[in-house]
Each structure stands twice: as structure tokens, then as C-alpha cells.
Amino acid sequence: MRIIPLLFYIKDKKINDQFNIIWHVSSLTHPHIRSAISCLIYLKLAEHILNGFSIIDSYKKMQKEITAFFSERNISSYEQNHFSRILKQDISSLKEEYISSSGYVLHTLEASLWCLLNTSSYSEAVLKAVNLGDDTDTTATVVGAIAGMHYGIDNIPQEWVDSLVRKDDILQLSQQFAKKYGHEN
Numbered sequence: 001m002r003i004i005p006l007l008f009y010i011k012d013k014k015i016n017d018q019f020n021i022i023w024h025v026s027s028l029t030h031p032h033i034r035s036a037i038s039c040l041i042y043l044k045l046a047e048h049i050l051n052g053f054s055i056i057d058s059y060k061k062m063q064k065e066i067t068a069f070f071s072e073r074n075i076s077s078y079e080q081n082h083f084s085r086i087l088k089q090d091i092s093s094l095k096e097e098y099i100s101s102s103g104y105v106l107h108t109l110e111a112s113l114w115c116l117l118n119t120s121s122y123s124e125a126v127l128k129a130v131n132l133g134d135d136t137d138t139t140a141t142v143v144g145a146i147a148g149m150h151y152g153i154d155n156i157p158q159e160w161v162d163s164l165v166r167k168d169d170i171l172q173l174s175q176q177f178a179k180k181y182g183h184e185n
Helices: 004-010 015-026 033-050 055-073 077-082 105-117 122-131 136-151 158-162 167-180
Strands: none
Touching: 004 015, 004 033, 015 033, 015 055, 033 055, 033 077, 033 105, 033 136, 055 105, 105 122, 105 136, 122 136
């Protein structure tokens, strides 16, 4: 849920280099390959959205890239199988009762992708994540970052923005970050 800013540092690098950086950063709190792979999947999806692709097209591109990465990197079939609902199936086609948002990294990733692929606005995506229950702040944060990139700040309900504590500081820091990484808007 804290990895999205790393996208702006790794976005122009090769996938193996991206993974090595992600592994290093994500291991600070979650030192397991499954966490690093989950972060890679999430950031590859975000990278395609940042490049102007739709959520569904970004999902399909990510599926192909990660599947190829698994082969190139010799990721064990045991670990690969954990990601089969995301990579070999269409996670959006699952019924809600088969989606868990427990906070376990793989559940958070699946729930987030499912929410993003089954909604058509920022607020709908975030509310769907919250309404799944369990670890709602984690899932909604992961969903909100991608939904915000895709739909833009103007599509976040104004009352949500207005209720932020230190809103002006947050917006100023966001603008400085965007300027530094060439994504002013």
C-alpha cells in the first residue's frame, strides 16, 4: 500500500531491474518473494495506466509481461501458481464471494484488481474496495492510487478532498513530486 511512489523511479527501467529494486524496497517490511512479485504486478499495471492505457488494456499488458518475466527469471512453479487467478484467468470475472480483502498481500492485490476492473469511476472503485470489508484501508489505498492515476484528481469527490486534514500541504507535496518526475497536471 506504500509502494506506488516507487513507480516514478523505476518506470523506464527493464523489468528485471524493476523487480530487483522493488524486492529491495518491499523487503523492508515484507521480505518474501510473493510480496515483491505482488508489488511488481501492481506497479506494472500502474506504469501502463501512467502511459495512457485503459485499466483493462493495462491489465492485459501486465499479464503478458509478468508471465514472460516468470519464465525469464525462473520463478518457481510453486510461486507462479499463487498468481494464477491474476495471470492465467481474468480476475474481474470472479464473483465477489470469491474475493478476499484480508490484508494478505495476494488477497489485497486480487481484491484491488477486481475492484478496478469491475467499476468505472474513482468513487465507485474505492467504495467497492471498502465494501469488501476486512482490511478496508489497505485495499482502498491500493485501489485509490491506481484509480486516481486513471480517473484524475478532478474525478475524486470534492467532499472527500475537502475533508483531508492538511489538504493544502498534501496537494503541494503532490505537485512537487509530479514536477520532479515530469508528470505535472
